[in-house]
Amino acid sequence: MRKPLGALIARAVREHGVDILLLAECGDPEKDLLATLQAETSLKWLRLSRSADKVQLFTHLPQQNWHQSHSENRMAIWKVGLGQPPGILLAAIHFVDKRSESEDGQMLLAAELAKEIVRLEDAVGFQRTVVVGDLNMNPFEKGLTGATTVHAVMTQQIAQRKTRIVQESEYRFFYNPMWGFFGDRTAGPPGTYYYASGTTAQFWHIFDQVLFRPELMNKLRELKILDCIAGVSLLSKRGIPNANDYSDHLPLLFQLDLD
């Protein structure tokens, strides 16, 4: 049985000064996680998601700053009063995995997400949007790169064009900085998830991602894949995520300067 992770998570939260904690596929979080977070940080933490939600959202920011604008078990979009007005939109996602759904099925969910984000951006009148979560697709897959899906591109230079017209329809870009984390020529681990099977194996995947609309991409101050928390390695002796003791996914840490 996996060790309880509450204390380790709380240490990571304190170590990095986390304001918003998102946990995917964590089941019903440990009942004392809020108390553990509070004890570790001396801040009052709230759990804003429903128990059925695939991504559990915790924060110490005031509850009145949060408004859930779209929900479905696998995706929730929040309008958050954070930093300079008008704040941001935060989409917390856990897409269905590849063992459970075909590429088409993943693309349908991605198209659904893209449509709901655009609808909400139009309603609130701004596009300061962040998408974060376990997308269960790599950055290069159609569900993330397609114009009718999330439309996330690998460079800020492309994203700063803001939109692209495809077959007479205009589609907004996301910037996906996770492209830059593949392999061993970058700082940190080669991906967030390791899976080796079949005749063609990629071994390391980056399923855990954070995407930004062009309006926010210049606000990104820090982004890394964590393989260590408070001196505790999250990797096994083989150098891959230690699923037995911690998680089969490595956590992401990102910081936005919104002031």
Add this chain to the structure above:
Amino acid sequence: MDDTIPNLWPEQFRINVQTPLTILRIQAQYLGKVTRGILQGVVETETAKDRVQHRLVVVAPALTSRHTLIRAIHSAQWPYPAEVQAEGLKKPDHAGLASSISLAGLQERVYPTANDDDEMQQLLRKAFGSESTRALISSLLAQCNELFAASQTKNGSNENFVDSGV
């Protein structure tokens, strides 16, 4: 017609069969009626390759929030069979899993499939009556009522937003 050869077609074939999209659109309209306009239903459609997805979305205008309640997914060419995805339709063993799981290369569906409009309607009835749907609709109605009550108090009126029949 040669009377010596019997009709081998099953009797349940009807000619007035409706597509999943039509059925969802009608149910979306009913949601507005049964909640007296506090909530609205809309149907959204997405496509990917050769698959089409229709979603029944519950809209709470007072809360400016939307909630995807049910998805019906079928091929772009044929409306049936349609997989019907809703929290209340998950097979008990698969709570928490996705639409299907792979077992020895075979896909075992987690959500049920409708092969005609009768089955589609039966599945929607089951999903609408499920605990998760009742909890969602009740939560939204309660939040709308609370919002309106606060607004009425602010404006100096004591009238209820929703009468006792809802």
